[in-house]
Amino acid sequence: MFLCNLLSAGVGGQTVLRARIAIVEDEPDLRDAVAEYLGANGYDVTALESAQAMRDAVETEFFHLAILDIAMPGEDGLSLGRWLRSRMPMGIIYATAAGTAIDRIVGLELGADDYMVKPYELREMLARVRSVLRRVPAYEEAPALKQAGEEHVRRAVSFGDFSADLDSRMLTGPAGHTIDMAKSEFDVLEVFLTRPNRLLTRAALSEAIGLTEEPETSRAVDIRVMRLRKKIETDPANPRYLRTVRGEGYIFALPDDAN
Missing domain, CATH: 3.40.50.2300 (Response regulator)
Structure with a gap:
């Protein structure tokens, strides 16, 4: 060793x-x-x-x-x-x-x-x-750079019965239950929640989550979106939030009053 x-x-x-x-x-x-x-x-x-x-x-x-x-x-x-x-x-x-x-x-x-x-x-x-x-939640250098007395404002986004804490990288669902998510799934969710209501191509998603340019990249993005839908959509086949734009990519529909 x-x-x-x-x-x-x-x-x-x-x-x-x-x-x-x-x-x-x-x-x-x-x-x-x-x-x-x-x-x-x-x-x-x-x-x-x-x-x-x-x-x-x-x-x-x-x-x-x-x-x-x-x-x-x-x-x-x-x-x-x-x-x-x-x-x-x-x-x-x-x-x-x-x-x-x-x-x-x-x-x-x-x-x-x-x-x-x-x-x-x-x-x-x-x-x-x-x-x-750079994308691993447990590896955070920011606290060491934080100035004494500086207030930290947590980043959180709510949609429907869900609330995503982007700092702790936790997603809670109905009744406050924590949703079990792989890191790769939360990576995709965070990209959508920080870029809501706009078209994201597969290439843009791949770049945002750090996937390398490989022939299987588009398939890998689709797999992660599919897995994410199963955890946040009541009916994954007819999604309310994570919608497909055929031949283009995806849009995460977030209400204007969401926080």
């Missing part, structure tokens, strides 16, 4: 939390190379050789992002990623040597934030890590 330091010195000697990343990879050379490279770029990295080792680590540690090899002996990365999603709001990047369209689509359906085909360039991997971390 390769473990880098968790804290780094900030301005005036103040300690600043560094993003915690797990790399789960059964190829030792690649695992150590990724861990060393990310560690050198300022991240706290734990390198693990199997899904079981990751499950054990999660019992005592918190991670902001996991890079998971799909094809591993024993439990595969897809199953592990699904389990991790149920435990904590982390970003997930899948890596595989297969690179087939079906692998990409399955990974995105399970809530992956990005996908890499091995062998990949370490610089490309770093760029994808940075992109995903």
Whole structure:
């Protein structure tokens, strides 16, 4: 196991939390190379050789992002990623040597934030890590920059029987019950709620949620919209809020008096 330091010195000697990343990879050379490279770029990295080792680590540690090899002996990365999603709001990047369209689509359906085909360039991997971390709710640097005494106004939007807290990234439904949502689903919801009543193309949605330009991107957007509808629409086949504009994209219909 390769473990880098968790804290780094900030301005005036103040300690600043560094993003915690797990790399789960059964190829030792690649695992150590990724861990060393990310560690050198300022991240706290734990390198693990199997899904079981990751499950054990999660019992005592918190991670902001996991890079998971799909094809591993024993439990595969897809199953592990699904389990991790149920435990904590982390970003997930899948890596595989297969690179087939079906692998990409399955990974995105399970809530992956990005996908890499091995062998990949370490610089490309770093760029994808940075992109995903910008969208991970648990990784927040803003409080460290907040001025003393400054009041924080929470961002919240209500529609129908639902209320979305965009800061805590929680959605509550009828009777105040919390709606279970994958990170990828809330990413899409947040884009719609911050850009209501206007057409968003699939390309615009892909860019807003950080999906890479791949042939399967449009399909991945449609899958996330479909999953979101099932959680916020009484009749997903005839949506009240998240409407399709045939051949164009989607519009989130939000009443003018919504807050």
